[in-house]
Amino acid sequence: MSNSIWCFENVNLFQILCPHKLKQYQKDHFEGFKKGDVIYFPDDSSKSIFMVSKGKVKIVSYSQEGEEIVKAILGKGEIFGEKALLGEDKRDDYALACTEPTELCPMKLPDMYELMRQNEKFGLSIYKLIGFRIKKMERRFEALLHKDVKTRLCDFLKEMADEKGIESGSEVIVNHFFTQKDFADLIGTKRETVTRLFNELKQDGIIDYTRKEIRIRGVENL
Amino acid sequence: MSNSIWCFENVNLFQILCPHKLKQYQKDHFEGFKKGDVIYFPDDSSKSIFMVSKGKVKIVSYSQEGEEIVKAILGKGEIFGEKALLGEDKRDDYALACTEPTELCPMKLPDMYELMRQNEKFGLSIYKLIGFRIKKMERRFEALLHKDVKTRLCDFLKEMADEKGIESGSEVIVNHFFTQKDFADLIGTKRETVTRLFNELKQDGIIDYTRKEIRIRGVENL
DNA sequence: CAAAAAATGTAAGCTGCATCACATAAAGGT
DNA sequence: ACCTTTATGTGATGCAGCTTACATTTTTTG
Numbered sequence: 001m002s003n004s005i006w007c008f009e010n011v012n013l014f015q016i017l018c019p020h021k022l023k024q025y026q027k028d029h030f031e032g033f034k035k036g037d038v039i040y041f042p043d044d045s046s047k048s049i050f051m052v053s054k055g056k057v058k059i060v061s062y063s064q065e066g067e068e069i070v071k072a073i074l075g076k077g078e079i080f081g082e083k084a085l086l087g088e089d090k091r092d093d094y095a096l097a098c099t100e101p102t103e104l105c106p107m108k109l110p111d112m113y114e115l116m117r118q119n120e121k122f123g124l125s126i127y128k129l130i131g132f133r134i135k136k137m138e139r140r141f142e143a144l145l146h147k148d149v150k151t152r153l154c155d156f157l158k159e160m161a162d163e164k165g166i167e168s169g170s171e172v173i174v175n176h177f178f179t180q181k182d183f184a185d186l187i188g189t190k191r192e193t194v195t196r197l198f199n200e201l202k203q204d205g206i207i208d209y210t211r212k213e214i215r216i217r218g219v220e221n222l
Numbered sequence: 223m224s225n226s227i228w229c230f231e232n233v234n235l236f237q238i239l240c241p242h243k244l245k246q247y248q249k250d251h252f253e254g255f256k257k258g259d260v261i262y263f264p265d266d267s268s269k270s271i272f273m274v275s276k277g278k279v280k281i282v283s284y285s286q287e288g289e290e291i292v293k294a295i296l297g298k299g300e301i302f303g304e305k306a307l308l309g310e311d312k313r314d315d316y317a318l319a320c321t322e323p324t325e326l327c328p329m330k331l332p333d334m335y336e337l338m339r340q341n342e343k344f345g346l347s348i349y350k351l352i353g354f355r356i357k358k359m360e361r362r363f364e365a366l367l368h369k370d371v372k373t374r375l376c377d378f379l380k381e382m383a384d385e386k387g388i389e390s391g392s393e394v395i396v397n398h399f400f401t402q403k404d405f406a407d408l409i410g411t412k413r414e415t416v417t418r419l420f421n422e423l424k425q426d427g428i429i430d431y432t433r434k435e436i437r438i439r440g441v442e443n444l
Numbered sequence: 445c446a447a448a449a450a451a452t453g454t455a456a457g458c459t460g461c462a463t464c465a466c467a468t469a470a471a472g473g474t
Numbered sequence: 475a476c477c478t479t480t481a482t483g484t485g486a487t488g489c490a491g492c493t494t495a496c497a498t499t500t501t502t503t504g
Contacts, residue, residue: 061360061364063364063368063369065368067367067368069360069363069364069367069368071360083353083356085349086349086350086352086353086356087346087347087349087350087353088353092357124309125309127307127308127309128308128309130308130352131305131308131309131310133356134305134308134355134356134359135314137356137359137360137363138283138291138293138314138359140363141291141359141362141363141366142283142285142291144363144366144367144410145289145291145366145410146285146287146289146291147285148460148461149460149461179480179481179482180481180482181480181481181482188366188367189461189462190461190462190463191481191482192461192462192463192464192482192483192484193460193461193462194482195481195482195483195484196483196484198482199482199483199484211470211471211481211482370490370491371490371491401450401451401452402451402452403450403451403452411491411492412491412492412493413451413452414452414453414454414491414492414493415490415491415492416452417451417452417453417454418453418454418491420452421452421453421454433451433452433500433501
């Protein structure tokens with residue numbers, strides 16, 4: 001299990017980006033958000049990128065018809081707003097705090113570029129992270145195109161197990177902060193279907209689901 | 223109608239990337255591919271990015287089950303392989319020539335970085351292009367999630383009209399090189415459904431479809 | 445120009461999952 | 475502890491579009 005949250009490709013993003021450690025960025029770099037607070041709106045100018053230092057952030061946009069598109073749900077140590085680095089001048093989605101309190105390390109674009117210049121390895125790993133985001137999106141797209149809901153859920157669980165699972169004997173434990181609605185949004189289905197599937201997997205003895213953790217008995221069975 | 227193919231954000235990518243104009247890159251920069259030729263395979267190392275100078279290139283990958291995922295179909299002036307700039311070391315998809323002859327302007331990564339250093343505006347516009355690719359993928363994803371097939375097809379036609387349509391009186395003419403199977407792959411449906419829908423739109427007098435061009439009577443009707 | 449291959453046209457039947465409509469349970473607020 | 479809100483559980487019903495199965499037309503090839 002790669003600890004890809006804190007450490008990305010051997011570069012500790014958190015340490016570099018998290019302001020508490022860096023005197024010169026100490027002011028104004030620590031913001032408390034309440035549940036439901038909007039961190040940025042579409043059409044806000046893309047001046048910063050952010051790292052979640054506490055809580056849970058949801059990146060969403062809305063279709064004409066007002067349906068929600070969940071692009072990502074991010075926890076501690078994860079980065080968002082990174083499209084600003086690709087010449088985006090206005091945000092095209094919402095970033096919403098969805099726990100209380102949610103805390104962020106914002107990093108202004110010029111500061112970011114400065115950091116990237118100073119630390120080439122860091123710069124590279126930021127671009128690499130963008131590359132991974134693209135691939136993740138492509139995988140999601142592919143799944144939606146060709147896989148049925150059950151397969152998508154299982155793949156998603158495997159991914160979680162790989163990214164943040166803890167091995168414990170023959171099981172893998174994944175601590176999570178998702179609701180079943182969150183799962184549904186992320187794999188492109190409805191909440192009811194997720195409920196049904198989790199219970200099916202439970203029945204089959206493959207997983208053990210609670211609101212806080214999922215125990216997977218044999219990732220290969222998914 | 224923006225001529226976004228040749229000129230991207232006021233930077234003429236073609237002129238910069240196309241080798242014929244640049245003495246120092248004149249060798250080896252002009253490759254002829256036959257229909258079906260593979261330009262790169264997954265796991266090839268990502269050493270170059272390419273611009274199509276003639277023909278049609280398809281970027282695809284395959285799921286476990288062997289189903290095709292069409293990520294893009296590119297024509298003259300369009301760029302692919304750009305994930306190499308994001309620290310990708312191995313390709314994760316196929317690039318296939320699908321016309322004969324297909325010609326490319328390859329650009330080795332170091333040369334590319336050199337060019338980007340020399341011409342900052344160019345460098346920026348390359349990253350911007352990547353940003354646009356991400357947004358395009360996100361739009362496709364959203365469409366798949368929330369829109370029915372007919373809407374997806376209409377949106378796709380609108381996009382084509384916008385990107386490469388020629389206004390002619392009250393109509394917009396879009397010259398294209400897609401088969402109905404291509405359309406199906408790109409909007410995430412089956413060929414038969416595309417056929418049905420094109421004929422439906424024809425019946426309703428909204429479009430006029432031939433293998434070479436589509437005439438749209440009133441893009442707003444789509 | 446004939447034959448093969450590729451693209452397009454059409455229709456009937458089936459199914460995965462959304463939708464609707466509630467019931468129960470857990471969490472959070474006061 | 476009580477009340478409100480949020481999350482989860484479970485059946486009944488419907489339908490968009492996939493599947494399957496051919497027919498026809500257009501393009502390509504030898």
